[in-house]
Amino acid sequence: MAVGLSNGRHAVDEEARAEVDVLNSRLEKTTQLTKKIQACLGRLEATGKSVRDVSGPLNGETKRLQTLGNNIDAVIAAIEKLRQPADSKDDEENIIRQGPEKAGLSNYLNSIKRLNKALENMQTSNLRANQQTISDLQRLVKNGNTQLENSFDKLLRSETPRSIEPLHYITKDRPFPLLSQDTISKLSLMNSYVSGNSSSENSLVKIYSEVRSAYLSQTLVNLAYASVNTAKKKSPDAIYRSGTNGIGMYAQAMEGLFVAEYENICNIFMRQDWGPAFQTTCQAPLAELARTLRELNNHIKAHLSTDCYLAYEVTEIMSGLSNNLDTRTGELKSTLASALKPVRETGKMSLAELLDDTRRKVGAIQALPSDGSSMPAVSETMQRLQTMVDFLRPISSIMVSLGDGGWKSITPSNTSTDAIPSLASFDIGADGKEIFAHYCTDTIDILMSALEQKARLLLKGKSVLGVFLANSITIIERMIRDSDLKPLLEGRLGGLDTWRKKAKALYSDSCKEISIHLFDVIHTNRTQRPPSSSNESASIVKSLSSKDKDAIKAKFQTFNASFDEFVTRHKTYSMEREVRQMFAKDAQQMLEPLYNRFWDRYHEIDKGRGKYVKYDKSSIAAVFLSLY
Incomplete structure (x- = not known):
């Protein structure tokens, strides 16, 4: 039993020694591994230092390569984007070739807009490779704009008659015709594109003005001729009567046409183009008006004693036209003033010329009736004043501008003015009537003085001289009493009383x-x-x-x-x-x-x-x- 125990411990010891040997063997290997690791670490440390020395510059270069790569990618993307217009150019060219009528106005305008946008992008890139495409796009845009202008012109001409009969609208008190709403919508759409894509003068304004100006001129031409022809009278000595000249109808037609034209322009063009478009459209008919007024002025000057009243009527009518158009459009006032200027100056000059004409007529008398009869110069002079009352509004305006008695010092240099009378200047209040009454009494005094001077030379005897003067005074008073001169001259004829006393004293x-x-x-x-x-x-x-x-x-x-x-x-x-x-x-x-x-x-x-x-x-x- 003891032997058995001894053998058991021996076996345990042997097993323990075996485990120790194993551990020692592993420890030796670990030591060796540690040495190897330490040697490797030493070598690694030396290598890491070398890597660090090399890796710094390499990292910066890598970043630059990355940025370049990104830029290249962006350029490639931009190129791909710029290639798109070139790829769609054929489609846009087909639309442009069809024109606005076949392609449809909206589709056509959108095509031109896309072409403009593509052209703008390509011009911004400034790539040499795109120069041909840019040239092609420019050609397409130019063709597109030209066709658009042609379409604007064609549509406008198709809707614009050669002329209309203005008397049809005047006599029936109807407004002058406008362009149709459908036409205005199309023309306005075209103009919106042109105005938005052009920094220079709007080419459509010129087209519009050429087409519509011809229509206005042709419509008014007969009335212009009629104004000149109605100034010619069968009897050269006949005094002009209010309303017998065609100038009133001419001005009325012009106002109606111009107002309608201004409405068309406002519906088609942008606000900044209203004035220029209206001015240029009306330029030709206004030039014809100025020529007509010059012809009338020449006629008036050649027949001043009988037709000076036409100058007064023209002044009032044209001033009314100017004021009405200025109120409704804010345009043409200065142009109309320039056209009216010759006639207004003649109207002013006539006031002094009529007084001189009175003196000349009496001075030219070679013989007087031995029975003391009055001379035609008396009734002619008073008839002239009676007729002037029919034109009291424009005459008062002229006289107010001259001032009381201003006709005594009228010369060509101090009658000239570019201003046109305003509505206020035609207010024939107390001042205008007072001045006209003074002009009448001046006329009568000049007439009587000239008659007395002539009678003292040609008549023998005081009694017949007294009769001659008294007859003249009576005719003057009668023609005042039996006309519209009466309310104007009541209480202002003290001068005639003086002449009557002189006539009575002579007789x-x-x-x-x-x-x-x-x-x-x-x-x-x-x-x-x-x-x-x-x-x-x-x-x-x-x-x-x-x-x-x-x-x-x-x-x-x-x-x-x-x-x-x-x-x-x-x-x-x-x-x-x-x-x-x-x-x-x-x-x-x-x-x-x-x-x-x-x-x-x-x-x-x-x-x-x-x-x-x-x-x-x-x-x-x-x-x-x-x-x-």
Whole structure:
């Protein structure tokens, strides 16, 4: 049993020694491995240092290569993108070749827009390889724009008549026609593209102006001719009457057409193009208007005394046209002012010219009627003033601009103005009427002064001169009273009263000569009271000496002769009814009381035989009544 135990411990020991040997063997291997690892670490450390020295520059170069690669990728992507327009160029070219009508306006415009965008992108890239494509795109865009302009022109012409009959719209008070809404929509769409893709002048404005300007001119041309033709009268001496010239209808048609045209322009073009488009479209018809006004002005100047009123009418009509168009469009005011300028200047000059014409006409008179009849120059001058009242609005405007009495110093240099009258300038208030009334009184005074100067040279005798002046005054007053001059000149004819007093003084001069024969210088006995009985004359005559009686007889005879001569002469004068009554009344008031007194005192000188005393009081009263 002991042996068995001893053998068991021996086996355990042996097993333990075997495990120790194994551990020692493994430890030795571990030591060797450690040495190898240490040797490797040493070598690795030396190698790592070398790697670090090399890897630094290599890392920077790697980053640069990565950036270059990214850039290359971006360029490749851009090239691929730029290749797309070139690839689709054929499709766009097909659309452009079809034109707006076949391809459809919207599709056509979108195609041009795409071509413009592609061209812009390619021009930005500036790649030499794209130069041919850029040239092709430029050609397509140019062709596209040209076809678009042609389409704009074609559509506009198809919708624009050669002309219309303006009187049809004026007489029926209808607005002038506009372009159709469908046409305006298409034209506006084309213009939107052109305006948005051009920094220079809009080419469509020029096209529009050429087409529509011809239409406006052709529509108005007959009215322009009519305005000139209606100025020509059958009788050259006939005074122009308001509304007989075609200028009013011409202006009315022009206003209607221009307003309609401005509406078309506003519906088609952008705001910045409204003014230029309207101005250029109206340029040709306005040039024709200016030519027409120049022709009318030449006619007016050649017939100033009868046709100056046409200048006033043209001034008012054209000023109204200018104001209306300016209100509705804000355009053309200066152009119309320039066209009207010659006629306005003639209107101003006419005020002074008419006064000079009055002087010239009277000055040219070679003979005056011996019966004191008035001259045609009087009624012609007053007829001129009567006619001017029909044009009081434009005349007042001209006179207000000249100032009261300004016609006295009118010269060509101080009538010129480019301004056109405003509506306010046609307000014929107190100032305008006052100035016109002053012009009328100036005209009348100039007329009367010229007539008196001429009559003093050509007429013999104060009485006939008085008759001549009085007849002229009466005709002037009658033509004022029976016309629209009356309210304007009431209370302003003090000058005529002065002329009337002068005429009466001239005529009554012969009565004064007659009255001298009725003044006695015979002195009776002053201590005796003159008899007051019915036989007064017999008592007075009885108290006279023979010499005094002879003097009284001579006075009666001289009075009879001079009075009869006066009566005969009075009846031979050609007097207006008012003049005859006025002079007859003056003669009666001056002579009859003197004669009656003289008769009362001395009629018994011939004892009723009528040898010396031709008239008694009743018979001479009858003679005076016959003078009326």
